[in-house]
Amino acid sequence: MSIRKAIWGDNFEAIEQNLGEVDPDLYAYIRDFAYEEVLARPGLDLKTRELLAITSLIALGAPKEIATHLEGALRNGATEQEVRETIIQSALFVGFPNALAAMKTFRALLRKEGRASSRERG
Amino acid sequence: MSIRKAIWGDNFEAIEQNLGEVDPDLYAYIRDFAYEEVLARPGLDLKTRELLAITSLIALGAPKEIATHLEGALRNGATEQEVRETIIQSALFVGFPNALAAMKTFRALLRKEGRASSRERG
Amino acid sequence: MSIRKAIWGDNFEAIEQNLGEVDPDLYAYIRDFAYEEVLARPGLDLKTRELLAITSLIALGAPKEIATHLEGALRNGATEQEVRETIIQSALFVGFPNALAAMKTFRALLRKEGRASSRERG
Amino acid sequence: MSIRKAIWGDNFEAIEQNLGEVDPDLYAYIRDFAYEEVLARPGLDLKTRELLAITSLIALGAPKEIATHLEGALRNGATEQEVRETIIQSALFVGFPNALAAMKTFRALLRKEGRASSRERG
Amino acid sequence: MSIRKAIWGDNFEAIEQNLGEVDPDLYAYIRDFAYEEVLARPGLDLKTRELLAITSLIALGAPKEIATHLEGALRNGATEQEVRETIIQSALFVGFPNALAAMKTFRALLRKEGRASSRERG
Amino acid sequence: MSIRKAIWGDNFEAIEQNLGEVDPDLYAYIRDFAYEEVLARPGLDLKTRELLAITSLIALGAPKEIATHLEGALRNGATEQEVRETIIQSALFVGFPNALAAMKTFRALLRKEGRASSRERG
Known part of the structure; x- marks a missing residue:
């Protein structure tokens, strides 16, 4: 494929x-x-590659393209938690504003797909 | 620990x-x-976290700090190939110059540690 | 507080x-x-901290979050002139496009709040 | 002038x-x-200066201001192909996402002006 | 002057x-x-302008030029603490690596000038 | 070739x-x-491509790789003046510090090659 x-x-x-x-x-x-x-x-599975792609895009200012790779990560086996951890960690290296912008895009995506955060569902 | x-x-x-x-x-x-x-x-293993850290640092221009996380990745189970793939992939998102700078730092680190690249060993 | x-x-x-x-x-x-x-x-008053925050955000490309700190600066005693000077100065270090984007956000904010620039009032 | x-x-x-x-x-x-x-x-013609401006703006994340210089390049003698080459080349140095964002802005501009790409007309 | x-x-x-x-x-x-x-x-005192300059330069990756403005801040009335706070705060917006690089340059400068940090003397 | x-x-x-x-x-x-x-x-001559490459690299913080393209520009017909104009213009878009860093590298390169600036010889 x-x-x-x-x-x-x-x-x-x-x-x-x-x-x-x-x-x-x-x-x-x-x-x-x-x-x-x-x-x-070969050498890195696609899930990890998508988490790395998300990290690169956060550093660039989390432009719209990030949605493609947020979905791509979920589609290739990343859990919602793994994506959230990827975004949260990036705040350490490139600052909170770009990490927060990415998280807003991720939250909007989860809402659109009818996936409630396990955190929010409690 | x-x-x-x-x-x-x-x-x-x-x-x-x-x-x-x-x-x-x-x-x-x-x-x-x-x-x-x-x-x-929790939620991401340390090896993956270090590959993400390397990716963030490449986007910032691959400063000296990247050596700490290149070593940290190897120390937490990343293979030389996984680190190389992380660096190579980043060229797509943030350009060849920053990826190349990171790879030079990685090669110098491997040489210092007496690890020959499997590629170079042939 | x-x-x-x-x-x-x-x-x-x-x-x-x-x-x-x-x-x-x-x-x-x-x-x-x-x-x-x-x-x-302690060590820096909140007004100065907000001018510094604005400067950091301009360097990141003046994303929407900057509105929070433009308002925060005014709320903590910065004059409109001090905010304008902060934005204008940043053009020297990170270029005119990001400074101009920040100034557009600031102007929209002042208009929304019904504050006319003293410059414009003449 | x-x-x-x-x-x-x-x-x-x-x-x-x-x-x-x-x-x-x-x-x-x-x-x-x-x-x-x-x-x-003096020392560089305006067409070249506008291609350089486009390149700088792509590196900054291809903000809206880039439209001004995309139009400015065409207005000063750059062909559509020269602008496209400028954008495509920048992917090598600052990554595909920012280059792609610029190309989207350029395509929208050409459509608005009723200019079909020679490639598309092909 | x-x-x-x-x-x-x-x-x-x-x-x-x-x-x-x-x-x-x-x-x-x-x-x-x-x-x-x-x-x-006019509109901002030179001490504040130098703290803003330091902040812009940290966002750019804290290049060597930052030393000029670290000295310039001290020369125009900023205390060591004010400079340290400026650097520390920037970690929130542009990440720890660039803030740390700036702090290393500042520490080296203080040492060269024979100024011990009050913290270290403490 | x-x-x-x-x-x-x-x-x-x-x-x-x-x-x-x-x-x-x-x-x-x-x-x-x-x-x-x-x-x-095709579509852009190599001299123009090298001036664009220099511009991208200045935006990235003018790392050492820029020397390759500064030499590449001269080698493909760019005059010293054209390279200087490229660097000076970039200050408008990405700020003076990165432009100045590039100009220092260019000056060092010209000295190494025994080319005195026409300005300096003047």
Whole structure:
């Protein structure tokens, strides 16, 4: 299975079409180099790779793209707790504001998917 | 065992003394909040936490502190390959220059420790 | 008085509830460590601390959180001029685009609060 | 002709009024120092200066201001292809997420202006 | 008195000559725009401006230039404690690594000047 | 001719060996993707690409790698003035400290190569 399918799941076709329309050449590099070459390398499981991707994106200011990898982490076996720990830890290295912005995106995503935080459910 | 001992290993006393001399209050926060509270949280194993720390530090420009966590990752069960994959992947998100700087630090560390890369040993 | 009350003012309850819903653990660290421990330290008055916070946030790209500290600065005795000087100076160190983004947020805030700039009133 | 007119084109009056209302002093520095002094220097043509500006803004996270310089590049003789190459190349140095965000802004701009990508028309 | 003299103190001539040799035009902008125009503006005292400068530089990764403004802060009335608080607070917004790097530079500076930290003397 | 030869010039063999020893896989991506695929694309001449690379690296904090591209720009037809303008302009977007750090590296490079600035000779 392609790495993009593993990370994008049901959004595969929508994301692929969208990125291709943004720019066919840039998308080709994202597809063939970023996803199907580098992220497809052996040596780290995809769950860990997605937690690392989230960490990189938090450092960049937690832009919208982070939603793709927050979903990708859950889709590849990360628990909600593991994603939360990843976000919380990043506050130590890049500060609370970027970590908080990422957590807001994650909370909105969980709400949209009808997943209540185990913390909130008590 | 304290998280600092798990990450710093044999360098524990030297690092502790050095940071305490740099600033006792800042070190107290690094010790009590960063290491013994946040990095000590359950939910992610220490090996994964160290790979995430490396990723955050690469995004910051791979400063000298990264050596502490490159060693910390190895000390907590990360293989040389897992650290290399963490560094290589980060190039996708924060660019090649910062990833390359981190890899140079990692290579110097492996050489100092007399560990030849399996790649180089052929 | 808690530091959060001093900075958040009338927004205290709304912000506290919102952050607690985003993530109870991350909020606990923001509350107990960031605000009530570090920002509560003696040695710098709260007005200066808020101008420093604004400066840090401009360097991060002036995200939405900056509004909290722009209001916090005014609430703790900073004049409109002092906030403007803080923003203008930051252009020297981190560039005009991030300084301009912060100034736009500040101007929108002043308008919302019905405060006309003394400059604009002439 | 002023550099601002060359870069802002038909948006000159709207941008000038908007920035003046955001802050008269900050705008005065942007006008007199950034545009009419530094960007007006000889030694590099304005097209190249705008491609450099785009590159700087991508590194900062591709904020909204980038639209001004994407338009400014086209207005000063850059082809669509030259702007695309500038954005694509930046992925090597600052990562794919910020490059992709810039390309999305560029694509939206081309659509708004009724310019179809030659690639898409292909 | 010029702002540069107030900030650079006894190092004025050495810094001026050094920067002029690095690049006469860039130095002219640093001198005439950054120091003698922006940092010379009324509305914030020079001590506060230097603490803000330190904060901006920590966010940029605490490069060597920070030493100039650490000295400049002390030279314009900041106590050692005020500088330490400025550095410690920045850890909340931009993370511990950059704050720690700045504190190491500050400690080295205090040692060079034969100033023992009151904490250490304590 | 390979893009690496065009940019690295006489340093080609030394750089290639050095990077290969740092990490064979990361170097393979830098060689085959960054240089021989992306930087080799048509649509922008190599001189402009090197000025853009310098701009990206200044935004990242002007690390040592910038020397490679400062030399690469000169090697591909950029004049000393064009490189200086590129560095000076970047101060507007990412601040004076990173621009100044890049200019120091450029000045050191020109001295090493026995090229006196026309300004200085003047």
